[in-house]
Amino acid sequence: MADLHFGPDKPTVDEQKAVDRVVDATMGPAVVVEDERMVRGGRTRRNERRHLLLPVLHALQKEAGWISPGGLNYASEQLQVPPAEAYGVATFYEMFRVDDPGHTDDVVHVCVDAACQIADADSVIAALEAQGRHVHRSPCLGQCERPVAQFIQGRAKPDRVDADDHVASVAAVPQAGGAGTASGLLLLRRAGVVDPSSLESYISFGGYKALAAAFRRGPTGVVEEVMTSGLMGRGGAAFPTGVKWRAVAEAAGDAKHVVVNADESEPGTFKDRVLIENDPFAVIEAATIAGFATGATKGWIYIRGEYPLATRRLENAIEAARAGGYLGDKIARSSFSFDLEVRRGAGAYICGEETALFNSLEGYRGEPRQKPPFPTTNGLFDSPTAINNPETLVNVLDIVVDGGDAYARIGTEQSSGTKLFCLSGHVAKPGVYEIEFGSTLGRLIELAGGVTGGDLAAIMLGGAAGSFVGPDALDMPLSFEGARAAGASLGSGVVMLFNDTVDFGPVITRLAEFFRNESCGQCVPCRVGTVRQHEVLVRSGGRPTKGQSELLAEIDLAMKDASICGLGHTAATAVRSAIGIGLVTGGPEGEVDR
């Protein structure tokens, strides 16, 4: 037992039960009998439990509406985590609070990021507040196709999204139905067709054929096909999946992990939510194949805390897959064993960064780690880890069935396959669209019914970490190389349209605020740089003078060059691109350009 010090605060009975439910369910009663003449505890036992910290904090927040000193003490003691560290973790997340809210009502999280901002989120908030509701201004909630997005954090009852109750998830897939599988959709072909709650339904639409094919090909064969396919990561970084998997497969280490990064938080992105809600078994099957190919027996799905429906469907699908013999020991009568566990995030954009996600999952603050070493050798629990985006993984199903060569013929030479794009903003039919790489931006927008409410002024491409392009970019081929040639990035597939009635000053000011709020605070360039950037925009009303723009460029360069992770590297990209293409015409030169 570690020599930890706990304050005098005691948990309520309900808080205690909430913690016990999480800890007991996972690893039995939480030691340590004081009069036992045997040492049970120590570093190993602590480390075994630490990863339960995030689920335990969720349980406390749900039970009491906040993380109370007594609750935190009890959780810390059960998990043998120093209370100061547990407090540091609790204060890291948007969904947790460490002060007594003084009420037992639901809290309505209302999105204030771009797509919802231009849909007048402020009015929605004012209306809710007028009704006496408790409102929390939230960063992007990943429901950009149905602004103004809301998410309700319940007290002692499940979190929910009201829109889920009256709008079918498949409504976010305008291409679904009708043409059915003849539509040429690969990733979305089962959306709206398959019953997302039924393993039998999934199997009847070709489910688990890929796993059988993977078993036939063998682990090396699977990795080879993924290499041949040219598949690149769809989370934003576009790293070759085969290279990643090969590195994990070849890395030394007994315990390897697969992590599905479903912490989709890039403003404007909702594809993974829609994919999981409509076809959860596909993600599970693909993660299983990833485990088989890399030699991992344990998989984790880290999903956004604000995605209750996707989480339920995933958990249900995992249960069903387990019951059907597709997860657990000796899967599908093979000698391969693999199981998956779902972990909820708690509101932190940074946790989508892979190493921050590992820290978060392990029960530490979601601060990114320095790379190298890379996750392929030193990932989750310092073990070799294949971490992939859900969309990336679902591509693997076809690759394993049809072979990497066949897949590589789809799309362009350098960007193989199809891509999910998240259309939102001033567009006729917002939603997730699947198109072959190489199709133009204009064609995609046409597919979504074009711009609404005015002429097209700009498109935010790739999310808040991406950039704005003007109407002159409509001919841009949507491929990794096509975007790069245009000085943009596809990022996570965000295509957010803005018509010419939009005042971009507030839009870029909010973008800057987003990064300021989401910076983890670990490294100086990002912690302070994002604040100074936001201040310049607030002072200038989002219309920086030439001198102020130069200062923004200086801040940007330092953040790009010296920050630890991608958040800092891209925190000024969208803002500067908006200035660069003239969306915000500069204010008058001030005496001091700061």
Place this chain on the structure above:
Amino acid sequence: MTVTETTVQLTVDGRPVEVPKGATVLDACNSAGIDTPTLCYAENLTPVNACRVCVVEQEGSRTLIPSCSREAADGMTIQTDTERVRHSRKMVLEFLGSGVDLSQADDLAPWIDHYGADPDRYGDDRLRVTEPVRIQDDLYIRDYDKCVLCYKCVEACGDDAQHTFAIAVAGRGFGARIRTEFDTELPESACVYCGNCVAVCPTNALQFKTEFDLRQAGEWKPDEQSVTRTVCSYCGVGCNLDLHVQDETIVKVTSPDDHSVTSGHLCIKGRFGWTYVHGR
């Protein structure tokens, strides 16, 4: 001769440098005689790469790299004084100076001059850290207006030295602070008053109460202090103590970072158990 297995060769500012395998880029810079600013780095702590003031340019790397933690590798080409390096170092120092009080960060002052950092250009209305000085006991004070979040105190309190874990980083972004749980006062926290956090603080955000009181009275005179090395008399471990003496009075006690027993860390007795010397 197996020199190739135990050393690596790299180039720093055009000069060939050979360092032992496992050495960092910072070690390589040092052995090339190149002075590098550091803040969150300390020889007796695990590097956390947080402050980014030691960044250098590595050929082939998209971003700059932190020299304090990056292992030197064969064939690396490192530049320490390019436009990009100077810019990032200057900006990091400016950013720090714009948000917190660096007036007692003596090691940083020359670098702020060197890189021409001007924290004031971010305006008078810029956000700064404003925290009351926490005086909760007779041994030390915490003045987080001076805190640069270098994590050193957290590491010294945690598994780099003391294993007490009384403090951690809480909050996020610019609002991140070093805290006990719920900001519990130090005497009620897990703190065991070893003072190792104070000893590693680079900006005087953490100060021994003796120093704080003298500074408040305008009587802190480091130039007039003598340092006497002795061995702690309390137990048999044999920790070296450096007694800092001003006006015939001990004003603080440290231990040499390179001492084989302490690595600069002490316990409450060695650090604070000296008042009997003065008959108090």
